[in-house]
Amino acid sequence: MTTKRLRPIVGGLGIATAISMLVTLYLGLVWSPPERTMGDTIRILYFHAPSAWASYLAVGVVAIASILYLWRRTHVWDIIALASAEIGVLFTTITLISGMLWGKLEWGTYWTWDARLTSFLIMWLIYVGYLMLRSALDDPERRARLAAIVGIVGALDIPIIHFAVLWWRTLHPQPIVVRPGGPAMSEPMVLALVAGMLSFTLVYVFLMALRVSLEVERDRIEVAAHPQPVTAEVQPS
Amino acid sequence: MSRPPSPAMSDAPEMAVDAPEVFPAPAERWTARPAPAYGPTQYARQVWALVWKDLLAERRTKEILSATLVFGLLVVLIFNFAFDLRRAEMDLIGPGILWVAFIFAGILGLNRSFALEKDRGALEGLMLAPMDRSAIYLGKLISTLIFMSVMELVIVPVYSLLNNQPIRLDLIPVIFMGTLGFVAAGTIFAAIAANTRTREVLLPILLFPILVPVVITAVGATGIVLRGGGEDLGPPLTMLAAFDIVFLVVGMLVFGYVIEE
Amino acid sequence: MSQVFSSTPVSDAPALLSVRRLSKRFGSFWALREVDVDIRDGEVVTLFGPNGAGKTTLMRIVAGLGKATGGEIRLSGMVAQANDIAARRLLGFVSHQPLLYPDLTARENLVFFARLYDLPQGTIRAAELLERVGLIHRANQPVRQFSRGMQQRVAIARALLHDPRLLLLDEPYTGLDPAAMDWLTEMLGVLKRQGHTILMTSHDLDRGAAIADRVAILAGGRLVYAADCASLRPGELAEAYVAASHAAAGASA
Numbered sequence: 233m234t235t236k237r238l239r240p241i242v243g244g245l246g247i248a249t250a251i252s253m254l255v256t257l258y259l260g261l262v263w264s265p266p267e268r269t270m271g272d273t274i275r276i277l278y279f280h281a282p283s284a285w286a287s288y289l290a291v292g293v294v295a296i297a298s299i300l301y302l303w304r305r306t307h308v309w310d311i312i313a314l315a316s317a318e319i320g321v322l323f324t325t326i327t328l329i330s331g332m333l334w335g336k337l338e339w340g341t342y343w344t345w346d347a348r349l350t351s352f353l354i355m356w357l358i359y360v361g362y363l364m365l366r367s368a369l370d371d372p373e374r375r376a377r378l379a380a381i382v383g384i385v386g387a388l389d390i391p392i393i394h395f396a397v398l399w400w401r402t403l404h405p406q407p408i409v410v411r412p413g414g415p416a417m418s419e420p421m422v423l424a425l426v427a428g429m430l431s432f433t434l435v436y437v438f439l440m441a442l443r444v445s446l447e448v449e450r451d452r453i454e455v456a457a458h459p460q461p462v463t464a465e466v467q468p469s
Numbered sequence: 470m471s472r473p474p475s476p477a478m479s480d481a482p483e484m485a486v487d488a489p490e491v492f493p494a495p496a497e498r499w500t501a502r503p504a505p506a507y508g509p510t511q512y513a514r515q516v517w518a519l520v521w522k523d524l525l526a527e528r529r530t531k532e533i534l535s536a537t538l539v540f541g542l543l544v545v546l547i548f549n550f551a552f553d554l555r556r557a558e559m560d561l562i563g564p565g566i567l568w569v570a571f572i573f574a575g576i577l578g579l580n581r582s583f584a585l586e587k588d589r590g591a592l593e594g595l596m597l598a599p600m601d602r603s604a605i606y607l608g609k610l611i612s613t614l615i616f617m618s619v620m621e622l623v624i625v626p627v628y629s630l631l632n633n634q635p636i637r638l639d640l641i642p643v644i645f646m647g648t649l650g651f652v653a654a655g656t657i658f659a660a661i662a663a664n665t666r667t668r669e670v671l672l673p674i675l676l677f678p679i680l681v682p683v684v685i686t687a688v689g690a691t692g693i694v695l696r697g698g699g700e701d702l703g704p705p706l707t708m709l710a711a712f713d714i715v716f717l718v719v720g721m722l723v724f725g726y727v728i729e730e
Numbered sequence: 731m732s733q734v735f736s737s738t739p740v741s742d743a744p745a746l747l748s749v750r751r752l753s754k755r756f757g758s759f760w761a762l763r764e765v766d767v768d769i770r771d772g773e774v775v776t777l778f779g780p781n782g783a784g785k786t787t788l789m790r791i792v793a794g795l796g797k798a799t800g801g802e803i804r805l806s807g808m809v810a811q812a813n814d815i816a817a818r819r820l821l822g823f824v825s826h827q828p829l830l831y832p833d834l835t836a837r838e839n840l841v842f843f844a845r846l847y848d849l850p851q852g853t854i855r856a857a858e859l860l861e862r863v864g865l866i867h868r869a870n871q872p873v874r875q876f877s878r879g880m881q882q883r884v885a886i887a888r889a890l891l892h893d894p895r896l897l898l899l900d901e902p903y904t905g906l907d908p909a910a911m912d913w914l915t916e917m918l919g920v921l922k923r924q925g926h927t928i929l930m931t932s933h934d935l936d937r938g939a940a941i942a943d944r945v946a947i948l949a950g951g952r953l954v955y956a957a958d959c960a961s962l963r964p965g966e967l968a969e970a971y972v973a974a975s976h977a978a979a980g981a982s983a
Binding site: 358365368377 | 654657658661662664665666667671674675677678679681682685686689704705708711712715716719723726727729730
């Protein structure tokens with residue numbers, strides 16, 4: 233896979249991502265009506281939920297790429313896992329921040345130990361740890377192998393964390409905050425949300441393509457800097 | 470075994486170099502002896518040998534037990550000083566204190582245990598042996614579980630004493646399942662962190678988020694038992710069991726990848 | 731690439747160890763490039779090479795402690811990578827490090843490893859070997875208190891416990907005092923006379939060649955020289971070694 237051949241694909245993805253993001257911005261912020269009880273606050277949802285979806289997507293890709301790395305031992309799977317973990321941390325951060333803004337507007341506080349917010353915080357910590365482990369290991373093979381294990385174990389842990397946190401919330405009753413039921417979604421809202429999902433998926437794919445080709449390029453330069461000398465046999469005298 | 474000690478007590482080389490029964494020509498022995506089969510019996514014996522080795526070393530040095538015990542007790546004491554708790558508050562906070570003590574002390578023990586494996590390359594000696602590498606995981610898991618259980622057997626009564634609470638025997642299954650989950654995940658991550666220079670810092674950073682389900686459910690279940698109000702233990706114990714099984718299976722599957730060089 | 735190690739059949743038996751096109755890459759650095767090695771039953775072969783030549787990498791891969799990037803290892807006819815548990819039974823490995831538990835005694839270490847190898851009468855076997863390496867009088871002391879030379883003896887006893895068909899010794903002379911080196915040479919001589927097959931690495935030409943049937947030089951991850959000790963003229967090995975070291979230094983500069 234040469235990066236040269238990838239370049240037009242990345243470029244095309246970039247344009248598609250930009251257009252779809254503009255459409256989402258228009259649909260979410262301008263075109264769709266305010267929600268009945270929440271008003272304009274609902275508009276955060278068009279970015280918050282897609283970003284949460286992209287976080288899960290990224291985490292899933294980390295896990296799959298990690299399994300494939302351990303199986304095939306091809307460097308490119310490690311690159312994909314790394315790229316996806318970094319982008320996953322980015323989306324998880326966006327999800328957390330947008331969730332907190334929503335919470336401030338709707339519940340009057342930036343942070344409640346809401347089950348979903350809590351799960352995302354823990355997920356964020358797992359993947360920050362994943363990146364810290366990577367930076368603590370110098371040997372590329374060992375880094376790829378150990379990170380892959382954390383990538384797999386972390387993903388398996390996420391559903392368990394989710395159920396545990398849900399149960400924990402029932403044990404400790406929530407502080408009294410105004411909790412709207414699920415927003416009654418009208419058709420334009422659903423459309424805005426779908427557009428958001430689509431554009432965040434595109435953003436993810438675009439960032440992945442950029443990050444992976446950057447890493448592939450770096451490898452290429454590194455190999456070029458350390459050429460494998462052609463057979464220079466030493467003849468016994 | 471029963472030979473009298475050799476008179477030469479120095480480190481000087483002893484050159485008694487012709488005893489064919491000890492180093493027979495290997496080719497002869499190997500044609501005569503079929504390669505032993507490798508099955509569950511051998512596996513179980515190897516796991517037990519690994520546990521025996523850890524217990525033996527611990528009996529000599531007492532490093533892990535003393536460190537985890539003293540540390541765990543200190544955590545319990547510090548919480549008591551920090552909060553100056555009354556009985557009612559203790560019911561709420563006590564289970565958390567206990568599990569913070571167990572887990573912090575357990576991290577200490579895991580780090581120490583893997584440092585010993587890396588010290589003179591002993592872990593590589595294990596990897597040379599003809600065994601499935603998941604045996605190394607199971608052996609380490611069982612010995613750590615034993616050390617932690619001993620520590621908990623001291624800390625829980627001390628905690629009850631300090632807080633004027635009766636010692637509850639029905640805590641045993643809850644603590645056992647929680648500790649098993651901690652050790653099942655902790656052994657994987659301790660082996661991973663042992664590859665880095667910053668292993669003491671990295672182990673808790675990697676392990677704590679993973680352990681959140683264990684902490685939540687074990688603390689919850691411990692609270693239910695200590696309050697004795699007949700709340701339902703089912704959900705937390707089910708979740709603990711799920712965590713234990715998932716991490717045991719995953720640990721057995723991935724441990725070979727963790728320690729391979 | 732010449733079939734470096736196929737020149738001198740000591741017997742007609744198939745090779746006990748047969749390494750083909752073994753390569754190992756660390757990132758962009760090739761530690762081994764298409765190395766071929768053949769060793770027959772009863773042979774003693776020493777691999778020489780400057781630091782960083784790939785000697786340890788080769789030994790670790792053959793011992794099953796490392797994964798090769800490419801190539802094949804056959805032990806007694808079977809592909810070692812595909813039968814790792816069976817292959818490990820055939821190998822004894824002495825590394826730079828003693829691979830022992832410092833808090834256990836010499837005897838406990840050996841009994842423990844004997845149990846891992848599932849040896850019948852492991853206790854007796856451990857005592858036998860301690861006797862043979864001259865440490866029976868220190869058998870009940872923790873290995874932590876031993877000198878480097880004594881730890882090396884326990885390490886050799888550990889490697890011989892299960893009566894391996896191929897003994898791998900990676901730089902066994904490193905860090906030993908002269909008396910311990912003499913002991914080791916003597917010991918290896920005994921093992922050779924008793925029919926053991928040995929592959930060892932060294933950068934000490936005299937010590938390494940003392941008991942070898944064949945020698946070879948590894949430089950820059952390649953086998954660059956191989957010879958029969960019987961047909962070696964005086965000084966030839968040293969010349970080849972110097973040439974190989976210079977070539978390796980030139981290639982990396």
